[in-house]
Amino acid sequence: xxxxxxxxxxxxxxxxxxxxxxxxxxxxxxxxxxxxxxxxxxxxxxxxxxxxxxxxxxxxxxxxxxxxxxxxxxxxxxxxxxxxxxxxxxxxxxxxxxxxxxxxxxxxxxxxxxxxxxxxxxxxxxxxxxxxxxxxxxxxxxxxxxxxxxxxxxxxxxxxxxxxxxxxxxxxxxxxxxxxxxxxxxxxxxxxxxxxxxxxxxxxxxxxxxxxxxxxxxxxxxxxxxxxxxxxxxxxxxxxxxxxxxxxxxxxxxxxxxxxxxxxxxxxxxxxx
Amino acid sequence: xxxxxxxxxxxxxxxxxxxxxxxxxxxxxxxxxxxxxxxxxxxxxxxxxxxxxxxxxxxxxxxxxxxxxxxxxxxxxxxxxxxxxxxxxxxxxxxxxxxxxxxxxxxxxxxxxxxxxxxxxxxxxxxxxxxxxxxxxxxxxxxxxxxxxxxxxxxxxxxxxxxxxxxxxxxxxxxxxxxxxxxxxxxxxxxxxxxxxxxxxxxxxxxxxxxxxxxxxxxxx
Amino acid sequence: xxxxxxxxxxxxxxxxxxxxxxxxxxxxxxxxxxxxxxxxxxxxxxxxxxxxxxxxxxxxxxxxxxxxxxxxxxxxxxxxxxxxxxxxxxxxxxxxxxxxxxxxxxxxxxxxxxxxxxxxxxxxxxxxxxxxxxxxxxxxxxxxxxxxxxxxxxxxxxxxxxxxxxxxxxxxxxxxxxxxxxxxxxxxxxxxxxxxxxxxxxxxxxxxxxxxxxxxxxxxx
Numbered sequence: 001x002x003x004x005x006x007x008x009x010x011x012x013x014x015x016x017x018x019x020x021x022x023x024x025x026x027x028x029x030x031x032x033x034x035x036x037x038x039x040x041x042x043x044x045x046x047x048x049x050x051x052x053x054x055x056x057x058x059x060x061x062x063x064x065x066x067x068x069x070x071x072x073x074x075x076x077x078x079x080x081x082x083x084x085x086x087x088x089x090x091x092x093x094x095x096x097x098x099x100x101x102x103x104x105x106x107x108x109x110x111x112x113x114x115x116x117x118x119x120x121x122x123x124x125x126x127x128x129x130x131x132x133x134x135x136x137x138x139x140x141x142x143x144x145x146x147x148x149x150x151x152x153x154x155x156x157x158x159x160x161x162x163x164x165x166x167x168x169x170x171x172x173x174x175x176x177x178x179x180x181x182x183x184x185x186x187x188x189x190x191x192x193x194x195x196x197x198x199x200x201x202x203x204x205x206x207x208x209x210x211x212x213x214x215x216x217x218x219x220x221x222x223x224x225x226x227x228x229x230x231x232x233x234x235x236x237x238x239x240x241x242x243x244x245x246x247x248x249x250x251x252x253x254x255x256x257x258x259x260x261x262x263x264x265x266x267x268x269x270x271x272x273x
Numbered sequence: 274x275x276x277x278x279x280x281x282x283x284x285x286x287x288x289x290x291x292x293x294x295x296x297x298x299x300x301x302x303x304x305x306x307x308x309x310x311x312x313x314x315x316x317x318x319x320x321x322x323x324x325x326x327x328x329x330x331x332x333x334x335x336x337x338x339x340x341x342x343x344x345x346x347x348x349x350x351x352x353x354x355x356x357x358x359x360x361x362x363x364x365x366x367x368x369x370x371x372x373x374x375x376x377x378x379x380x381x382x383x384x385x386x387x388x389x390x391x392x393x394x395x396x397x398x399x400x401x402x403x404x405x406x407x408x409x410x411x412x413x414x415x416x417x418x419x420x421x422x423x424x425x426x427x428x429x430x431x432x433x434x435x436x437x438x439x440x441x442x443x444x445x446x447x448x449x450x451x452x453x454x455x456x457x458x459x460x461x462x463x464x465x466x467x468x469x470x471x472x473x474x475x476x477x478x479x480x481x482x483x484x485x486x487x488x489x490x491x492x493x494x
Numbered sequence: 495x496x497x498x499x500x501x502x503x504x505x506x507x508x509x510x511x512x513x514x515x516x517x518x519x520x521x522x523x524x525x526x527x528x529x530x531x532x533x534x535x536x537x538x539x540x541x542x543x544x545x546x547x548x549x550x551x552x553x554x555x556x557x558x559x560x561x562x563x564x565x566x567x568x569x570x571x572x573x574x575x576x577x578x579x580x581x582x583x584x585x586x587x588x589x590x591x592x593x594x595x596x597x598x599x600x601x602x603x604x605x606x607x608x609x610x611x612x613x614x615x616x617x618x619x620x621x622x623x624x625x626x627x628x629x630x631x632x633x634x635x636x637x638x639x640x641x642x643x644x645x646x647x648x649x650x651x652x653x654x655x656x657x658x659x660x661x662x663x664x665x666x667x668x669x670x671x672x673x674x675x676x677x678x679x680x681x682x683x684x685x686x687x688x689x690x691x692x693x694x695x696x697x698x699x700x701x702x703x704x705x706x707x708x709x710x711x712x713x714x715x
Contacts, residue, residue, distance in 0.1 A: 040394070040395025127454070141349070146349065146518070149521065149524040160586075297558055297571045297572060361523065
């Protein structure tokens with residue numbers, strides 16, 4: 001698909017002939033706009049028509065060329081991608097800044113700096129285009145240079161090398177010989193009922209205890225028959241009941257030494273006296 | 274086993290024999306072989322670099338030459354004889370103009386981030402373009418840039434160097450002039466200076482549109 | 495070609511150039527190339543047979559030789575260098591716990607029977623573990639014990655001493671030294687804090703069995 005000739009980068013004028021020819025021309029124009037790889041590419045093509053070194057390009061003139069291009073596209077009802085329009089707006093802004101005397105109040109880079117940077121970007125893009133072409137002109141493998149046509153496979157064998165140091169050996173032996181001296185500390189949690197568990201449990205239950213109830217009635221299921229588990233649950237529940245009494249949620253009573261400990265919730269004002 | 278290591282020279286084969294061995298190893302391989310690999314396959318005590326360099330001199334000007342590729346070496350036919358090689362010429366995958374430009378930017382500016390590539394080209398880099406270059410083995414992901422967002426960088430590979438017949442990325446054509454002209458400087462651009470680049474990061478919609486543009490024209494050589 | 499044939503010498507490249515061409519063609523070709531094919535690819539007026547023969551002489555005794563294969567010619571690695579076409583990759587592995595413990599017991603107690611090893615470890619010693627140590631060359635079978643059943647004993651080898659940098663197995667540090675070196679950092683648990691133990695040796699058994707399976711598999715090259 002033809003790109004526009006570099007020295008006439010404008011859209012081609014549409015011949016005012018019959019409609020078919022016109023439509024064909026329109027299609028061609030769309031293709032031509034698509035032929036540019038974005039606004040910077042279009043700018044670079046436009047800049048080349050000035051036939052000067054890119055660093056000495058007239059950015060003012062370039063901005064005008066670009067705006068003309070966009071205007072022409074618009075009159076031909078060609079839809080330009082958004083980035084072309086954004087670039088047009090930016091160039092219009094740059095153009096106005098270049099034409100007006102510099103405003104000392106304005107912050108940021110001067111119009112000249114912006115123009116110089118644009119020129120730099122164009123030169124850099126042009127340089128990379130050239131570099132790409134030179135790169136593709138290198139002596140390429142499979143085109144200019146060739147690898148061995150019958151490479152020989154290298155038979156790979158694996159050899160295992162075992163790693164073990166004297167330290168590993170001594171540690172292993174030490175571990176074995178002292179196995180009976182010490183054991184890792186292991187704490188069995190299976191048969192321990194914690195105070196936190198008891199507290200959670202009791203909080204939920206004491207609301208119902210309007211009358212004095214034996215503490216032993218609050219032991220959880222499965223913790224009542226085995227002596228060890230019963231001891232742990234009893235101790236935890238007792239400690240939890242002390243905590244709830246301290247918080248003023250329940251009252252505790254024990255009539256005699258070793259008599260059953262009983263509890264009830266603290267009477268509410270609404271309770272009958 | 275500590276001191277004293279056996280003196281290599283005592284047991285290593287003489288240099289011409291080492292050259293024969295290196296010649297055989299390199300001739301047998303389709304891909305470049307690194308010095309380290311050569312050393313691992315030679316008997317102990319050899320001088321792989323010395324043997325390779327000697328061999329390289331011996332092959333200079335011949336129909337097959339010993340090329341240096343990054344850390345490796347490979348035999349390749351002399352470029353001036355390519356006209357004899359129609360039978361071997363490999364159909365090259367057609368690269369879009371976008372892909373070629375992106376490749377050149379990565380090669381000349383590496384390590385380079387995707388945002389920097391887009392800044393230079395003035396258009397979004399299509400994901401597929403980078404994927405294609407990576408798939409071909411010419412480009413790989415380098416270290417992350419230590420800047421906000423820690424963006425990934427891209428660099429060219431040894432396969433790239435081998436394909437284009439370059440000893441190293443320093444041998445890229447015109448690299449010195451480009452650098453002297455300041456065209457490879459990565460200059461942080463002040464916000465106000467920056468001309469607009471519409472497509473943002475990973476904006477796939479726009480990227481697809483650009484890709485469509487690429488395809489419409491770049492497939493032709 | 496009809497007569498009168500054009501006089502070759504007038505137009506054909508000189509012989510060294512023809513040799514370069516043949517060299518490149520044979521190098522790059524995927525299969526042996528016949529004289530007829532070489533002739534078809536060379537510029538007119540060349541002398542393919544002469545170039546091939548000259549090239550063959552030039553390569554005689556080198557790492558790569560030009561051989562006649564069927565009715566074609568091809569480069570091949572010199573037969574005496576075929577050993578270079580094998581690459582050995584060394585894979586480093588750590589010994590399993592079962593293996594290192596067994597090894598330690600043999601080193602400290604040699605000569606030691608299998609039953610004694612099992613007694614010290616407290617678990618059965620898998621045949622594969624001992625086989626592995628023997629195959630590695632670190633352990634060998636010693637004299638039979640003069641006890642009922644005449645069981646075999648195991649001892650460590652010179653290779654073992656070499657690997658671990660020991661002059662003899664007697665140089666292995668004793669328990670007291672191990673403790674002094676901090677390798678037995680045992681803080682005996684205070685009796686009051688001692689909790690009932692869940693017997694844990696069952697796990698070890700299982701671990702040993704797994705190790706043995708691994709080893710019996712992995713030993714195959």
